[in-house]
Amino acid sequence: MFNQRSSPDKLMRIGNILITPLLVIMAVVGCTPQPRSVDVTTNPTPTKLVPDMRATTTVIPPTETLTPLPPITLDARVAEIEALMTTYEQMDLFSGAVLVAEGGEIIYEKAIGYANREWSILNTLDTRFRVASLSKQFTKILVLQLVEEGKLSLNGTIDLYLPDYTGPGADQITIDHLLKHRSGIVGEPAVQNLERIERDYYTQEKMLELISGFELLFEPGTQWTYSNFGYYLLGVNIERVSGRTYADLMQERICVPAGLTDTFPEVTSDIIERRASGYWFDAERGFIHDSPLDMSFVFGYGHLISTVRDLYLFDIALREGKLLNSSNTNAIYEAEFRPIGDETCEAYVVEDGPASINGFRASSHSYIREDRFVVIVENVRSGGYYLPGVFEVGRNIAAILYGCPYDQPPPHVGD
Incomplete structure (x- = not known):
């Protein structure tokens, strides 16, 4: 991916415990955001989306003997994730939706920011986003x-x-x-x-x-x-x-078995209910429309629309062997140790992204050993201005799940 790996001697590996403190110097950038209304569902007590969501087919390498981390209650982790996302929201650093699951149950989901800034229409958990290269x-x-x-x-x-x-x-x-x-x-x-x-x-x-x-x-x-x-x-x-058409084949072979109701190829000329508009944040002009894109140009690699809940169900269906045989399922789930948080920790994960397309970004993170899943979609990109990337958001949430340190969003000038 695009994130440079930290050297192994500076990492606490979840599975191979090794930790050294890392000094993080925070950047300071300017902005004067307005608070956003919140569309949020948090579930300190996990709730089922569909029955029996635990992975059943993925072959996972044996876990080494671990040095146990300090116990962190589920309620405490959910509260910390909410505090992080509220900070992003209050500083106008994120516009999109997030879903976090553990043990086959959604423990946190939240939508932030505007789906349409011209009409001040807020994102919701049902808002549809372009998912860029997650389409692959x-x-x-x-x-x-x-x-x-x-x-x-x-x-x-x-x-x-x-x-x-x-x-x-x-x-x-x-x-x-x-x-x-x-x-x-x-x-x-x-x-x-x-x-x-x-x-x-x-x-x-x-x-x-x-x-x-x-x-x-x-x-x-x-x-x-x-x-x-x-x-x-x-x-x-x-x-x-x-x-057959890609759309028909995907509907029959992926969407129906996985229970997806909000995932389909986008046709540029179509009116699509609940679809977010895509934006670019410019350091001088603020929020503007990102450059136009005809979806025919990105067919096969960036042409799909989806929601965080559908992307979660898709991951479940894939891991449970509903879409491919066990050999191909395991071939797709090529997990490896990747940095989380401030990159002083690593966790065993299958990551998809960071995906980016005109006006939108997305990423998914499947921590298969602990049966954890994080997915993030956004309808803002940026240039010459600090906005946390989808990988940064996802890996910070993962750090909270594992009890590892992570970078706080930088303060604005004048705050």
Whole structure:
């Protein structure tokens, strides 16, 4: 991910206990926010969203003998999460929704800020957000389902399935390369005048022509580079091989089994109930609309709408083996130790994100050993101004769950 890993000798690892104090110097930035009304549900006593949400299929490595952390009551942890999110809210540093679960039960959920600033409409827990690259997990699952059925092969090259792609490496790039970002196909940064180009509606034929025009960054399979366009090709592959639309296939194979009611591909021209507007915070101008985006441009890799509750149900369905066989489920759940809080601790986690798209950000954090899950969605990005990233928010919440230190939001000038 984008966060630089702390060196192992400075970390308290949840599983391998080692801790050294870390001095954190807080930045000071200016702003004059107004308090926001709160739309919040906190549950000191956990409540069930659906029955039996505990993971049942994920293979988890044996836990080492642990030095126990000081006991922290559930009520105390929930109160501390609420205090953190209230601070973000009062300082106007967060606009979106958060959900925290433990042991298959929601222990905290809250919506903050405005879904629409022109009409002062507040975000709620039912507000729908663009989830940016969290969409890739849905694409990956649909691809692996087709692999399980023998309709796609991980070792099959894209020229077998997608003759419309005429770019270099068509007879070398495999489905597996695309899934793992090892194809050599460029990402969006290679596109000149991207902000202008992505405003237009793109047919699949036009988009394939655009992607085909780039040279490969490296020989397929030899290196790694994050490629949104690789997942665009996977999205098209899904439709060509199945003979159905991505939306229909996702509804049948993911949304229905997982119980998702607010997750679907966004079509730019559609009127979408309860969808948040996306904003950019500029240091000089304040909140403004982020640059326009036609969702046809991000098909397969950033085109989905969802809510925090749906993203939680999606994680449950995946971990319980409702969407893939056990081998593919475990392949997706490639957990590793990652920093939390102020990065003096690490926890064993599957993280997705930080995902960002025009006006929106999202991330999810599944701490599979302790059966904890944190998901954050936002409808504001920023430039030249401190707003906590979705990873910072998620990892600070995780630090509270584990009893580890975390960075407090910096005070504003004049506060």
